[in-house]
Amino acid sequence: MVTKDLSILFVASEVEGLIKSGGLADVAQALPKALLGLNQDVRIAMPAYSKIAGIEQATVVLSTTLEHWPHTEYQVRELSVVGVTVYAIECAQFFDRSEMYAENNVAYADNGARFSFFSAASLDMLPKLGFQPQIVHANDWHTGFIPFLLNHRYGEHAFYQGMKSVLSIHNAVFKGLFSYDEVQSLPEFHSYYVPDAAVSPSHVTMLKAGVMNASKINAVSPTYAQELTTELGSHGMGKYFSQRAHDLVGILNGCDYSSWNPTTDLSLPQTYKAEAKSMQEGKQACKRALQERAGLEVKDTAMYGMVCRLTNQKGIHYLLPILADFLKHDVQIVIVGTGDPSLASQLRVIASQFPHKFAFLEAYDNDLAHLVEAGSDFFLMPSEFEPCGLNQIYSMAYGTLPIVRAVGGLKDSVVDYDTNSDLATGFIFHEPEPYALLLVMQRSLLLYLQYPEEIERLKLFAMQQNFSWSTAAQEYLSLYYAALDA
Known part of the structure; x- marks a missing residue:
């Protein structure tokens, strides 16, 4: 077990507890919290979005300008989340917006300049604040220029000597693709020739810049790390990840059980624990509450839940063609989510055809998401790709059996009933086809109807699994030490 203290700057574009759009924010809160619990000096850097509650009242600890051209003025406000110090980088021209990345599903036209500045300011502020981290941990494309700048801008600067970078890949489908003209706020790109960021003669991606320059790279699950070295699994960046394969590892995300715990969850009508009678009574009460909330008949029937962004990544296009066929069975399904208007429209049509089922x-509703996790018997995650996934882990904590496709972190965290019934925690299908999803859903329903005691055993066993962040944090510490030794 690693015990030596390190100093770490964790840089992310969003942090749960302050502002969130997806799973990156969960990790950006939970991992620093776990590292702090291991006595590491960890601090977070993020943009000071104007929509963060209370940001204007936060103490200004630095007012300055970038040392390098274009010498942009900025401030740093100090916040705290789960006991971790947060440096919120404030620059009105970039972060005084109604949203973080986009409005009405249209990305801000200056995102290249916005996050180029954020990467530059995250490093520029360090000597001015008197904080000299040994590790700068960047996350996804928004921070991809941080490893690049550490190498190209600060490689010979005394203050940054020995400072190493780690880049976490949460979802490589988002690369931060911009033309050279869109990143002219970094003078390193004025030559219009930056091979370790370029993907064409006219465009660069922030993600490639990070991948080619980071001391170490990690994917958020072991299987996703393997997938990233393929063209399909990396969404076209396989050759770059393959070049860095010796520095690429997979670390499965943990679960913040302080937020996702049925024994203490205030979103539930009745809490319960991993004990047969408690679990059965608690889940029955939650199922009734979910049925009432969703306008479905209150009855004892197999309940399938799903909470997700409405995108093809989440496998909605596998579910839609077979949904009506599955609803011919005595089942109920509740889907909660927002996203693609076309997918939402198709789901509304099917809901009108089966109003009782x-x-x-x-909606994007955290309390409702917790109720779906607790009130369902099965949780659907038929993802096209899934770097890690968290809902399958939340599901197990609530005694709800995940139905997943064998990709990324889903494959790494769920044990299939047909493969190993003794250690099973859910159901897995492989082929990216609607019919394969229908078959696995029917498998789960057949077991539910024919062997109810076996289903209860599986639920209880699933609740007993532990994906704590303390375990993942130890793996990250090992990665940090490997980066320092690189």
Whole structure:
């Protein structure tokens, strides 16, 4: 077990507890929290979005300009989340917006300049604040220029000597693709020739810049790390990940059980624990509450839940063609999510055809998400690709059996019933086809109807699994030490 203290700057574009759009924010809160619990000096850097509650009242600890051209003025406000110090980098021209990345599903036209500045300011502020981290941990494309700048801008600077970078890949489908003209706020790109960031004569990606320059790279699950070295699994960046394969590892995300715990969850009508009678009574109460909330008949039937962004990545296009066929069985399904208007429209049509069996709730509602996890018997995650996934882990914590495709972190965290019934925690299918999903859903329903005691055993066993962040944090510490030795 690693015990030596390190100093770490964790840089992310969003942090749960302050502002969130997806799973990156969960990790950006939970991993620093776990590292702090291991006595590491960890601090977070993020943009000071104007929509962060209370940001204007936060103490200004630095007012300065970038040392390098274009010498942009900025401030740093100090916040705290789960006991971790947060440096929020404030620059009105870039972060005084109504949203983080886009409005009405249209990305801000200056995102290249915005996050180029953020990467530059995250490093520029360090000597001015008197904080000299040994590790700068960047996350996804928004921070991809941080490893690049450490190498190209600060490689010979005394303050940054020995400072190493780690880049976490949460989802490589988002690369931060921009023309050279869109990143002219970094003078390193004025030559219009930067091979370790370029993907064409006219465009660069922030993600490639990070991948080619980071001391170490990690994917958020072991299987996703393997997938990234393929063209399909990396969304076209396989050759770059393959070049860095010796520095690429997979670390499965943990679960923040302080937020996702059925024994303490205030979103539930009745809490319960990993004990047969408690679990059965608690889940029955939650199922009734979910049925009432969704406008479905209150009855004892197999409940399938799904909470996700409405995108093809989440496998909605596998579910839609077979949904009506599955609803011919004595089942109920509740889907909660927002996203692609076309997918939402198709779900609304099916819901109108099966009003007593299927409810589509077009919402982003955290309390409702918790109720779906607790009130369902099965949780659907038929993802096209899934770097890690968290809902399958949340599901197990709530005694709800995940139904997943064998990709990324889903494959790494769920044990299939047909493969190993003794250690099973859910159901897995492989082929990216609607019919394969229908078959596995029917498998789960057959077991539910024919062997109810076996289903209860599986639920209880799933609740007993532990994906704590303390374990993942130890793996990250090992990665940090490997980076320092590189």
